[in-house]
Amino acid sequence: MDLNVAILGATLVLLAGVAAVRVSARAGVPSLLLYLAIGLAIGEAGLGLQFEDVDLTMLLGTLALAVILGEGGFSTKWSVIRPVVGLAGVMATLGVAVSVAVTSAIAWLVLDVDVRTALVLGAVVGSTDAAATFSVLRRMPIRPRLRSLLEAESGFNDPPVIILVTVVVSDAWDTANPWQIGGLIVYQLTLGVLIGLVVAWFGQHLLQRSALPSAGLYPLATIAIMFLAFATAGAAGASALMAIYVAGMWLGNADLPHRQATAGFADGLGWLAQIGLFVLLGLLASPSRLPEAFASAAIVGIGLTFVARPVSVFVCTSWARIPLREQVFLSWAGLRGAVPIVLATIPVAQGLPAAQRIFDVVFLLVVAFTLVQAPTLPWLARRTGVTVDSTPEELEVESAPLEHMHAHLLQFRVPSGSQLHGVYVSDLRLPPGAALALVHRDRELLSPDVHTSLRGGDHLLLAVPDDARQATEERLRAIGNHGRLAVWYGERPAPAPA
Structure with missing residues (x-):
């Protein structure tokens, strides 16, 4: 009691x-x-x-x-x-x-x-x-x-x-x-x-x-x-x-x-x-x-x-x-x-x-x-005078290992104000083997293709080989900061998939 x-x-x-x-x-x-x-x-x-x-x-x-x-x-x-x-x-x-x-x-x-x-x-x-x-x-x-x-x-x-x-x-x-x-x-x-x-x-x-x-x-x-x-x-x-x-x-x-x-x-x-x-x-x-x-x-x-x-x-x-x-x-x-x-x-x-x-x-x-x-x-x-204007959210990527497949699942949300907004899947230029599998938008699951345009608030799910995970995250963050022109800001683009 x-x-x-x-x-x-x-x-x-x-x-x-x-x-x-x-x-x-x-x-x-x-x-x-x-x-x-x-x-x-x-x-x-x-x-x-x-x-x-x-x-x-x-x-x-x-x-x-x-x-x-x-x-x-x-x-x-x-x-x-x-x-x-x-x-x-x-x-x-x-x-x-x-x-x-x-x-x-x-x-x-x-x-x-x-x-x-x-x-x-x-x-x-x-x-x-x-x-x-x-x-x-x-x-x-x-x-x-x-x-x-x-x-x-x-x-x-x-x-x-x-x-x-x-x-x-x-x-x-x-x-x-x-x-x-x-x-x-x-x-x-x-x-x-x-x-x-x-x-x-x-x-x-x-x-x-x-x-x-x-x-x-x-x-x-x-x-x-x-x-x-x-x-x-x-x-x-x-x-x-x-x-x-x-x-x-x-x-x-x-x-x-x-x-x-x-x-x-x-x-x-x-x-x-x-x-x-x-x-x-x-x-x-x-x-x-x-x-x-x-x-x-x-x-x-x-x-x-x-x-x-x-x-x-x-x-x-x-x-x-x-x-x-x-x-x-x-x-x-x-x-x-x-x-x-x-x-x-x-x-x-x-x-x-x-x-x-x-x-x-x-x-x-x-x-x-x-x-x-x-x-x-x-x-x-x-x-x-130590205040600053609010800045866009930083891209946060969450990963989960797929041990037997030697791969990772990457999941992230496109932050509001991110340069990823409006970018087409074909412009992501992900490393070889990395694939955008699903896009969750407005309570719907979309199967993306090269003509799909990303929007703020989208939740993305990617399948990435273990050896390409770091390059994929760096590429996504670079585009989130600089958009399609990330290469002009010092970002080295990943090789295009065959």
């Missing part, structure tokens, strides 16, 4: 979280606030559900963060992030160090707390949040370089802060020095990146050479490979979150079977992780204690927003010749979300004397940041 009640409650919470996404889209309220509100509503101040298991929250929160980072890496295009990966690494290390130092100094001077408590406060709020960054920025038409820089920073800067918080609240605080902490961070991050790359590389080749009996097994296998990197890195003493983010990015940019189905599955898992994480954190909060932490939260929040974050952005981006208006946007777009609250559970679990105050301050900070920063970002993007 208790199990049925628990399942009923979890199901209702999940459905409420799904409905909250639509409400937030219509009302313009960030969805994570609604998730926190759901947790508060069913907690001690609402329906009276008592939940104080900090250790379980920390464990589930870490797993949820792993899912969010893995999905974020999978949906990140390497071609877009590659030009800014170095700068993102600087912001995720040096920038975090500057932000933590300035925020901790403000907390120590103004709040009259000891050095250890001030450093924990500064470290907990020092990193930007991947879940908040991905969910907010990917709906905004801003310059791809800025969006990629902020997304990469949010993915890279969580592991260093987690390591720092863990060291400061542990017994190692009495013996560790800044050089030891810095060396530990570099070691764990480097090893985490290497493990993520190695596991993802082997996983990619395994998936490409496997013909599984069901298409639904490919998304499961892909997620399992990501968590294999996560667990391997954790067992090796490396950064598990860095490993799963790097593994997700590698797999997301690899040529995997049923990639679109995997992307949809990972996106659903990401939403589930966000809903569960924020509801859980809302359950853990105690509204009766929050008013006492309001003044401290205001001081730390103002210092972080208007001093620490702008200083860290200026220090990290000035050498890269980032214009001042873009620095202003980067400073304001340092979104905080689930990560600071999850990190705030670490000192509570370790029994730090001021841990409960730290948790309440961070909880209020996240709510304030979400209420103020996220809704004003579109306005600031327009004021600073």
Whole structure:
């Protein structure tokens, strides 16, 4: 009976979280606030559900963060992030160090707390949040370089802060020095990146050479490979979150079977992780204690927003010749979300004397940041001139191996605005052996011939030999970008079939 009640409650919470996404889209309220509100509503101040298991929250929160980072890496295009990966690494290390130092100094001077408590406060709020960054920025038409820089920073800067918080609240605080902490961070991050790359590389080749009996097994296998990197890195003493983010990015940019189905599955898992994480954190909060932490939260929040974050952005981006208006946007777009609250559970679990105050301050900070920063970002993007016109969708090709036939089935939809619109089948000039088998248009299946003209929204199914798959995808993308004249833009046409 208790199990049925628990399942009923979890199901209702999940459905409420799904409905909250639509409400937030219509009302313009960030969805994570609604998730926190759901947790508060069913907690001690609402329906009276008592939940104080900090250790379980920390464990589930870490797993949820792993899912969010893995999905974020999978949906990140390497071609877009590659030009800014170095700068993102600087912001995720040096920038975090500057932000933590300035925020901790403000907390120590103004709040009259000891050095250890001030450093924990500064470290907990020092990193930007991947879940908040991905969910907010990917709906905004801003310059791809800025969006990629902020997304990469949010993915890279969580592991260093987690390591720092863990060291400061542990017994190692009495013996560790800044050089030891810095060396530990570099070691764990480097090893985490290497493990993520190695596991993802082997996983990619395994998936490409496997013909599984069901298409639904490919998304499961892909997620399992990501968590294999996560667990391997954790067992090796490396950064598990860095490993799963790097593994997700590698797999997301690899040529995997049923990639679109995997992307949809990972996106659903990401939403589930966000809903569960924020509801859980809302359950853990105690509204009766929050008013006492309001003044401290205001001081730390103002210092972080208007001093620490702008200083860290200026220090990290000035050498890269980032214009001042873009620095202003980067400073304001340092979104905080689930990560600071999850990190705030670490000192509570370790029994730090001021841990409960730290948790309440961070909880209020996240709510304030979400209420103020996220809704004003579109306005600031327009004021600073970092918005761009919407661009046509990129051609996404999904492949499925036909093991015994030594061939692949390629399926894709002609995006709206693509140069493929109006192109005749005879103008595709596909590689030898590749054949356009079916066109799905307006709920009808068409058998194409050389006189068939493609249209936006068409779904195409091609049969392609294994050795011609890559050339076929490159040819389709080239025509999607440049139309029939792709050859004049540097595209080498594939040999015409005999």
